[in-house]
Amino acid sequence: MSEKQPRTSAEIEKWLCETMGDLLDVSPEEIQITTHFDSYSLDSSSAISITEMLGEYVGKSLEPTLLYDYPTIQSLAKHLTETR
Amino acid sequence: MNTTKSDLPGASAQAIQHHYDVGDSFYRLWLDETRTYSCALWESETESLELAQLRKLDYHVTQARAHGAKRVLDVGCGWGALMQRLTREHGVQHVTGLTLSATQKAYIERQGWPGVEVRLESWLDHVHEAPYDAIISIGAFEHFARPDQSDADKVAGYRDFFRHCHGCLKPGGWLSLQTMSYENSSREDFSDFFAKEIFPESDLPRLSEIAQASDRLFEVVTLRNDREHYARTLKAWRQRLTARRAEAVLEVGEAVVARYDQYLQLAMIGFHVGTMGLLRVALRRLPEPRGTSPRASAPPGESSSSGGSRTRG
Numbered sequence: 552m553s554e555k556q557p558r559t560s561a562e563i564e565k566w567l568c569e570t571m572g573d574l575l576d577v578s579p580e581e582i583q584i585t586t587h588f589d590s591y592s593l594d595s596s597s598a599i600s601i602t603e604m605l606g607e608y609v610g611k612s613l614e615p616t617l618l619y620d621y622p623t624i625q626s627l628a629k630h631l632t633e634t635r
Numbered sequence: 636m637n638t639t640k641s642d643l644p645g646a647s648a649q650a651i652q653h654h655y656d657v658g659d660s661f662y663r664l665w666l667d668e669t670r671t672y673s674c675a676l677w678e679s680e681t682e683s684l685e686l687a688q689l690r691k692l693d694y695h696v697t698q699a700r701a702h703g704a705k706r707v708l709d710v711g712c713g714w715g716a717l718m719q720r721l722t723r724e725h726g727v728q729h730v731t732g733l734t735l736s737a738t739q740k741a742y743i744e745r746q747g748w749p750g751v752e753v754r755l756e757s758w759l760d761h762v763h764e765a766p767y768d769a770i771i772s773i774g775a776f777e778h779f780a781r782p783d784q785s786d787a788d789k790v791a792g793y794r795d796f797f798r799h800c801h802g803c804l805k806p807g808g809w810l811s812l813q814t815m816s817y818e819n820s821s822r823e824d825f826s827d828f829f830a831k832e833i834f835p836e837s838d839l840p841r842l843s844e845i846a847q848a849s850d851r852l853f854e855v856v857t858l859r860n861d862r863e864h865y866a867r868t869l870k871a872w873r874q875r876l877t878a879r880r881a882e883a884v885l886e887v888g889e890a891v892v893a894r895y896d897q898y899l900q901l902a903m904i905g906f907h908v909g910t911m912g913l914l915r916v917a918l919r920r921l922p923e924p925r926g927t928s929p930r931a932s933a934p935p936g937e938s939s940s941s942g943g944s945r946t947r948g
Contacts, residue, residue: 595905599901615900616908
C-alpha cells in the first residue's frame with residue numbers, strides 16, 4: 552500500500568459513515584461522528600473488518616485495536632490525520 | 636491414536652490436536668526461536684520477542700522455586716521450551732512434560748535433550764514415580780474446562796487438577812500457573828468463532844474460580860494480570876505471520892492462515908480492552924489441607940500421605 556494523497560479528516564469521516572452505514576444497513580446520515588462505536592453494537596469481528604478496509608482507504612497498516620483507542624469517527628479521523 | 640485414558644474434565648485430545656497439530660513448520664514461521672506459544676513477559680519497548688519469552692520462562696522457574704531442583708513437572712509442555720530451559724540453564728535434573736499433542740511429543744523426542752521426558756497424557760492420567768519439587772503449567776489451564784459445563788462442574792474439574800498437583804508435590808512445593816482468563820466478560824460474550832474454530836471444547840477460567848478451586852489446597856502467594864503483555868505478544872506474532880504469509884499459505888493453506896490471523900486480531904482486542912486477562916499465579920502447597928470436595932476424586936498415583944487424600948472432619 553502506498554499513500555498517494557493524504558486523506559483529509561472530512562474524507563475519512565465521510566468514508567467511515569458510509570462504510571458503517573453499509574455494515575449496519577442504515578443510511579450514512581444516521582451515523583453520528585461523535586457517537587461511541589459501542590452504541591452501534593459493533594462486535595470485534597466488525598471492528599477488524601472496518602479497520603482493514605480503513606487501512607486500505609488511508610494507505611497504511613492499522614492495528615486491530617485502533618477503534619477501541621479512538622472510539623468515535625471524529626476522534627479516529629483526527630488521529631489518522633494527525634499521525635501522518 | 637488413543638491419548639486419553641480418563642474422562643478429562645476439559646478439552647479432549649482431539650480438540651487439543653485441532654489447534655496444536657496444524658503443523659510444526661507453520662508455527663515455526665511466526666513463533667519465536669524457542670517456539671513458545673503463550674504470553675511473553677515484556678520489560679522494554681525495544682526488546683525481541685524471544686528475550687521476552689525467555690524472561691517469562693525464567694519468571695515461572697523463579698516463582699515455582701524450581702532452580703536447581705531434582706524433579707519438575709511441566710503440565711502442557713508445548714514444544715518443550717521450558718523443559719529445555721530448566722535442564723540447560725537452571726540445573727534441574729529431570730523434567731517430565733505432559734502434552735496431548737502427538738506432534739509436540741515427537742518434536743521434543745527428536746531433540747534428545749538430556750533430563751527431559753515427554754509423555755502423551757493428561758494431568759489426570761499422570762502417575763508420578765516420585766514427588767516433584769515444583770510444578771509449572773503455562774497456557775494449559777485454558778483447556779481444563781468445556782463451555783458446556785455448569786459453573787459447579789467447571790470448578791470441580793479445576794479442583795481435581797489442584798488436588799492432583801497437591802498429591803504430586805513434595806511438602807513445601809510450589810505451583811506456578813499461567814492462564815488466560817475471563818475478566819470484564821463472560822463465556823456468552825465470546826463468538827462461536829473462538830469456541831468452534833480456535834479452541835474447541837475449551838473454556839477460560841475466572842480468577843474467582845481458580846481461587847475457589849485451589850482453596851485449602853494451595854495458598855496464592857503472587858498474582859499478576861499481564862493482559863497488555865499478551866496484546867503485545869499477539870501483535871508480535873501477527874507481524875511475523877504477516878511477514879511470512881506466503882510461506883504460511885503454502886504450508887497450511889489460505890483458510891487456516893486466515894483463521895489464525897482472525898484469531899490473533901480478536902485476541903489482541905480482547906486483551907487490550909480487558910475482556911480477557913492473563914494471569915500468572917504462584918501457589919504454595921499447603922502442608923495439611925482442610926479442603927475436601929465429594930465431587931473431586933482422588934487422583935491416580937496419589938499416596939495415602941498426600942494432601943489430596945487427607946481430610947479433617
